[in-house]
Amino acid sequence: MPKILILASAARSLLNFRGDFIRSLIDNGYQVFAAAPEMVPETAELLQKLGATPLPLKLARTGINPFRDLGTIWHIRRIIRKYEIDMLFPYTIKPVIYGSMAARTLNIPVVSMITGLGFTFGESNSRARMLQQVTQVLYKWGLSRNRVVIFQNRDDRDLFLQKGLIGPGRKTALVNGSGVNLDGYPFRKRESDGSRVVFVLVARLIREKGVDIFMEAAESLKQNYPGAEFHIIGQPDGSMSSISATVLQDYHDRGIIVYHGFQRNVPELLYDSDVFVLPTFYREGVPRSILEALSIGMPIITTDTPGCRETIVPNKNGILIPPKDQEALYEAMKSILDHPERIGPMGLASRKLAEEKFDVRLINKELIRLIGEA
Template sequence: MIKSFMANGYKVFAGAPNFQDNTSQALSDLGVVTIEFPLQRTGLNPWKDLLSVLKIRNIIIKNEIDLLFPYTIKPVIYGSLAGRFTGTPVISLITGLGFTFSKSSIKARVLQKVTEVLYKLALSKNNAIIFQNSDDVALFREKGILNKNQNTHIVDGSGIHLERYPFRENNKVSDKIIFVFVARLIREKGADLFMDAAQKLKTEFPKAEFHIIGNIDNSPSSISPNRLSELNERKIITYHGFKKNVENYLTNSDVFVLPTYYREGIPRSILEALSIGMPIITTNTPGCKETVLRNENGILVEPKQLNELILGIRFFLENPAAIGPMGNRSRKLAEKRFNVDIINDMILKIINNNL
C-alpha cells in the first residue's frame, strides 16, 4: 500500500510505536519517514490514550500532514480524533473489530460498549471509512456508530501479493495430510480448538500432522504454554513458534485451518493460504466466510463447534484427492478477488475521490 501511495505522488510518513530497527530501515529504504509515538496495544488508560492523541496531533502539525490514513482500532480512534482537532482530512480503514467485539467474555462486552462510544465520536467527521466486510458496516450502523449520511466503502481485506505467495500444484493422494494453523495463540483465534481436534483425530489417523505457527500471546486470552509444550512433546501437534517465512511452511502443508471466533476483517493468513493454493477450513463468521466458497475451495464451520471442526478436518483425511482441486479453486479466488493490486487501486480511488 505504501509503495502504491508513493507511485501515485504521495510523500508517506509512517507513525507507529516501538519500531524495530529492521522495519524502520526497510521503510526508510523506500523513502518513507518513520515517526514513533506512544501507544498501548491493549487496555484503556485515559491519560496514556490522551497522550497518544496529542502526540499524533503534534506529528500532523509538525510535518504538515495533508491526509491521515489510520488503521486498526486504536490508531483509527485516536488518529481520527487528532485529525479532527487539526482539521486534517481522515480516511480510516477498519481491519476487523477484534477481541473487543468478540463477546467472548464479560471484559470484551464492557470494552465493546466503551469502544462503540469512542468510535462514534472519532469517526463522525471522517471523509470516508473503509471496511473489509459488509457485516462490520451493518453492525456499526445497527449500533448507531455511523449515521446514515456517513461515507463508507468496502474492500476485500488488505489483499495478497500473489508473487510472494506463489501457487503450487498439490496432487495429494497419500493419507499423510498436513494441517497448519497460523495466528496469535489466543483462544479467540481458535488455537485451543485446533489442538482439541488434533487430540481427537491423531489416534485414528496417526499419519496426519497438525502444525502450529505463532507467538504465545501475553494477553489474558493466551492459550496455555504448558499444554502446547505437552502436545508438542507427545507429537500430537508440531509447534514452530513465530516464523517470518510463513510461505515456506504453507507451501509444504496441505490444508489451512483457522477456527477463529475473533471479529476479523479478512484474515491475512487465509489470503496467504489461498494464494499458495490450499483448501481452507474456517468459521462462518464476518471476514472469514468471504474467503470460502462452500465445498468448492474449503469448508465453513460454526464458531466454537469442535465437532464441526473435527468433521471438516476428517473430510480431507478421508478424501485426500479433494485437496488438489479445492486448492486450485482457492488460487483462482485469490487472483480474482484478493489480489493486492486490485485492493490498492480501490483504496487509492476512494482516497482521491474523498479529499
C-alpha cells in the same frame, strides 16, 4: 506532493500488511509518513527502503487509560503539525479512534480502515460488554467527521451503521481485506495420496483464534489417522487469553502437534503443508493468513464468521464450520483425510479466488481512488 500519514498499532504491520499499499501511494505521487509503536531500527530501515518516512508513535496497544490516551492524541497532533500532513489513514482500533480525534482538532481529512472488531465484539461476557460500550462511544466520537470509513467485510459495516457509529452522511466503502501479493505467494499444485496430510494453523496463539479447539480435534484424529500431521505456527502473546507455552509443548511432546513457534519463513512452511485451518471466533477483518494460503493454493477450513466466510466458496475451495465447535472441526478435517483427492482441486479453486477477489493490486487501486476522492 500531498503528504499522507499512515497510523498503525504495530510497526511490523506496516511492512507485513501495508508494504504494497505504501509503494502504490508513492507511485501515485504521495509522500508517505508511517507512524506506529515498536518502531525498532530494523523496521524503520525497511520502511525507508520502501520510500516512507518512519515515525515512532506513543501508543499503548491494549487497555484504556484516559491520561495516557490523551497523550497519544496530543502526540499525533504534534506529528501532523510538524510534518504538515494533508491526510490521515489510520487502521486498527486505537489509531482509528485517536488519530481521527487528533485530525479533527486540526481540520485534517481522515480516511479510516476498520480491519476487524477484535475479541470484544466476539464475546458476550460482562467484561466484553463493558468494553463494547466504551469502544462504541469512542468510535462514535472519532468517526463522526471522517471523510470515508472503509470496511473489510459487510458485517462490520452493517454493525457500525446499525449502532450509529458513523456520522450522518459520511461515506462508507467495502474492500476485500488487505489483499495479497500474488507474486509474493505463488501457486503450487498439491496432490496427496493420503499417506501424509499436513494441516497447518498460523495465528497469534490466543483462545479466540481457535487454537485449543484445533489441538483437541488433532488429538482425536491422531488415534485413527496416524499419517495426519497438525502444525502450529505462531507464539503466545502474553494476554489473558493466550495459549500457555507449557500446553503447546505438552501437545508437541506427545506427538499430537508440531509446534514451530514464531517463524519468519512462514511461506516455506505453508508450501510443505496441505490444508490451512483457522477456527477463529475473533472478529476478523479478512484474515491475512487465509489470503496468503489462498494465493499459495491451499484448501481452507475456517469459521462461518465475519471476515472468514468471505474467503470460502463452500465445498469448492474450503469448508465453513460454526465457531467454537470442536466436533465440526474434527469432521471437516476428517472429510479431507477420507478424501485426499479433493486437496488438489480445492487448492486450485483457492488460487482462482485469490486472483479474482483478493489481488492486492486491485484492492490498493480502490483504496487510492477513495483517498483521492476524499
